[in-house]
Structure formats: structure tokens, C-alpha cells
Amino acid sequence: MEKVKLLGTWPNPFVQRVVWALKLKGIEYEIIYEDRANKSELLKYNPIYKNAPVLVHNDIPICDSLVILEYIDETWKDASPLLPQDPLLKANERFWAKYGDEQVLSAVYGYYRKQGKDQEEARETTLAHLKCVEQLLNENNFMSGERVGFLDLAFGWLADYSRPLEMVGGVKLLDEDSFPKLCAWRDNFLKIPSINGSWPDQENLIARFQKSKQSLFG
Ligand SMILES: N[C@@H](CCC(=O)N[C@@H](CS)C(=O)NCC(=O)O)C(=O)O
Missing domain, CATH: 1.20.1050.10 (Glutathione S-transferase Yfyf (Class Pi); Chain A, domain 2)
Structure with a gap:
């Protein structure tokens, strides 16, 4: 059973693009919005930049929204491809x-x-x-x-x-x-x-x- 969690802040254009990718692909996920002044999971899962978004897939974090989009596209290949093959x-x-x-x-x-x-x-x-x-x-x-x-x-x-x-x-x-x-x-x-x-x-x-x-x- 896949466990997909998105750590975000709101508003945040970088988080929003990941939300759209997950929706386009029809992936079930849980989203957790952290308070910018009181981060916990973001510090744990993204200790280098401490920012959002972080996608946590089966407990493994993937950071940086453009990297996350590529990860999503390669992991859930069949539905709505995001990047061309060429x-x-x-x-x-x-x-x-x-x-x-x-x-x-x-x-x-x-x-x-x-x-x-x-x-x-x-x-x-x-x-x-x-x-x-x-x-x-x-x-x-x-x-x-x-x-x-x-x-x-x-x-x-x-x-x-x-x-x-x-x-x-x-x-x-x-x-x-x-x-x-x-x-x-x-x-x-x-x-x-x-x-x-x-x-x-x-x-x-x-x-x-x-x-x-x-x-x-x-
Ligand atoms: N290159 C990163 C940029 C992420 C980023 O800058 N996130 C800001 C959003 S405005 C953030 O979470 N900031 C948290 C903070 O300011 O404490 C990405 O694409 O994910």
C-alpha cells in the first residue's frame, strides 16, 4: 500500500504545482500544512533547505518541487505523463x-x-x-x-x-x-x-x- 504525504505551507506556489501533479495523476495523498514559524516535519524531512514542498513517499522524503514533479512522473508513469520521452x-x-x-x-x-x-x-x-x-x-x-x-x-x-x-x-x-x-x-x-x-x-x-x-x- 503506497503512502504518499505532501508537506506544505500555505500559500506556496511550489507546493501548489505538486498538488496539481498528484491530482492530474489521480494519486491519493495526505497533505500537511505546517506553520512557517513553527515547523517540525519540514525540519525533519528537509534539513538542508527546511522549506516546502517535501513529498514523503513510503516514509522517504523527496525535496524541491521540480525534482518532485519528475519523481511523480517517473513513479506513476501510466496516468497523465508530465514530461515527454524525447x-x-x-x-x-x-x-x-x-x-x-x-x-x-x-x-x-x-x-x-x-x-x-x-x-x-x-x-x-x-x-x-x-x-x-x-x-x-x-x-x-x-x-x-x-x-x-x-x-x-x-x-x-x-x-x-x-x-x-x-x-x-x-x-x-x-x-x-x-x-x-x-x-x-x-x-x-x-x-x-x-x-x-x-x-x-x-x-x-x-x-x-x-x-x-x-x-x-x-
Ligand atoms: N526550489 C524550492 C523552493 C521552495 C521554497 O522556496 N519554499 C518556500 C516557499 S515560499 C518555503 O517553504 N519557505 C518556508 C519558509 O520560508 O520558512 C522548490 O521548488 O521546492
Whole structure:
């Protein structure tokens, strides 16, 4: 009997992508949300980074969300493959997912956190990155191709965080005129039942953003 446990915090875009992968694959799991100020299992199972997510499969921890997505895909091969078999296509998805986390996400974070001239610079950087991401869509409905896959889950935060970021931080990311393909992608992504059914509650997300914005800017 498989025992699958996901250790998370909320809100957390890295945890959310793992939730979506588990749902897409139809894997039964238990999720435990830890308080950021009072972690216990996360310290035990991820002593190096002490962050979330951690997937605990039959008592063995796997850390880092993109690593976890690959692990899930290779362990539960039959249902809804996330990554292509072709090594080149696979390498391409890994490259862009890493770019999303290392470049795009941190640029958006800077745009959200900074003020004045610094914010304007961060905005320019963010929009330049989003132009690259827009090009990933080509003529496809999803970043991974015609079916939702690894890259869509990796960029899922862009879909579910865009409204809270705009409402709380005035950070407009997915505007129809500048990023028509990304806007269509967000709608397609949200139409998938497993994604939609575990979409983070937007009102709660907005409330959490408001709370953290107050602690950032008073
Ligand atoms: N590269 C990691 C990043 C994970 C990460 O940064 N997690 C943050 C979420 S915002 C976390 O759990 N932080 C806990 C804390 O701040 O105490 C992944 O993809 O899993």
C-alpha cells in the first residue's frame, strides 16, 4: 500500500504545482500544512533547505518541487505523463522550468516588493521575461504542447497568482494586449478539472497577500 504525504505551507506556489501533479495523476495523498514559524516535519524531512514542498513517499522524503514533479512522473508513469520521452524535448522543458523559477519568479517578486524607480526597473525586467515565456506557447494550448504537462505546472503560479498580485500590489502581469497567448493559456489551464478543483482560494490568497504587503510596507 503506497503512502504518499505532501508537506506544505500555505500559500506556496511550489507546493501548489505538486498538488496539481498528484491530482492530474489521480494519486491519493495526505497533505500537511505546517506553520512557517513553527515547523517540525519540514525540519525533519528537509534539513538542508527546511522549506516546502517535501513529498514523503513510503516514509522517504523527496525535496524541491521540480525534482518532485519528475519523481511523480517517473513513479506513476501510466496516468497523465508530465514530461515527454524525447531527451531533447525533456531537456527543453527542464530548461524553461528552471528559468521560470530562477528568473521570472524572482523578477515578479522584485516588481511586487520594490517601490519607485526600483519597481519600474523590476517591471521592465519582468515584462522582458514574460515576452520569452509568451513565445513558449507557439500555436499550442499549453506550454508542454497540446496537453498540460511539466512546464504548465511549473508556470502555474503565473496563472493563480496574477489576480492577487494585481489586486494587492498593482502588479499587472497578464494583460491581453501584451500577452494574448499567456492569457489564453491561463484560461485553458484553469479549465482542466484537476487544476480547477484544487485552485487556491483567491479571496484567501488576496487576504494573505494583503497581510504580507502590510508587513513589507507598513
Ligand atoms: N526550489 C524550492 C523552493 C521552495 C521554497 O522556496 N519554499 C518556500 C516557499 S515560499 C518555503 O517553504 N519557505 C518556508 C519558509 O520560508 O520558512 C522548490 O521548488 O521546492
